[in-house]
Amino acid sequence: MSIEVAKLSxxxxxxxxxxxxxxxxxxxxxxxxxxxxxEKRCKHMRASLNMGTLNGYILTCPLHHMQYDIRSGIxxxxxxxxxxxxxxxxxxxxLASFEVVLDNGKIKLEL
Amino acid sequence: MDRVQERKxxxxxxxxxxxxxxxxxxxxxxxxxxxxxxxxVALEDKHGIPYCPCQGLMxxxxxxxxxxxxxxxxxxxxxxxxxxxxxxxxxxxxxxxxDSLPQIPESEIEGS
Numbered sequence: 001m002s003i004e005v006a007k008l009s010x011x012x013x014x015x016x017x018x019x020x021x022x023x024x025x026x027x028x029x030x031x032x033x034x035x036x037x038x039e040k041r042c043k044h045m046r047a048s049l050n051m052g053t054l055n056g057y058i059l060t061c062p063l064h065h066m067q068y069d070i071r072s073g074i075x076x077x078x079x080x081x082x083x084x085x086x087x088x089x090x091x092x093x094x095l096a097s098f099e100v101v102l103d104n105g106k107i108k109l110e111l
Numbered sequence: 112m113d114r115v116q117e118r119k120x121x122x123x124x125x126x127x128x129x130x131x132x133x134x135x136x137x138x139x140x141x142x143x144x145x146x147x148x149x150x151x152v153a154l155e156d157k158h159g160i161p162y163c164p165c166q167g168l169m170x171x172x173x174x175x176x177x178x179x180x181x182x183x184x185x186x187x188x189x190x191x192x193x194x195x196x197x198x199x200x201x202x203x204x205x206x207x208x209x210d211s212l213p214q215i216p217e218s219e220i221e222g223s
Contacts (some may be wrong), residue, residue: 055128059210074114
């Protein structure tokens, strides 16, 4: 089922916005004109990733700089060291990603 | 999915933005670039920071932060003199044959 969640004009290149769909918190990001959608909460300490930064396709958490590939949700690197949390198994910390459909300037998610 | 490969690509993407305005590029020797980036991913997984794989950690933050890759700004005079970074991951933009560049310690650079 596809659900309209925002308009393409709502997100500038390199921008991130937060949407809520059926109780799920999702972040939309725009990279090279395309829109990508991943779950909103960082797998480390549940920080809001829409408050982070999008450098190209690399989504960085605002809290401890954990990085993800917004195109796939793959965790690229763990949180920075010396924050009182041991280095963790990054391979178990990928974000869920969602299929995005663009329809006449409308952003729809396949859920 | 191979996270290490993906992280290597991401580091390359991030570092490119830093080194380009400094007048450097990745070495044309893809084999050495791939090898060094792999070591950096391992160091990042261990320490949380992609330190230079060719310089030893001193154990104090002030010194160690000077070897976070790309460490060019902290070793500018040395690297500009030899047209490469210490590892050879980066070379001056005008370098096409990285093997021709000698790895000269900073102490042997004239004027050090």
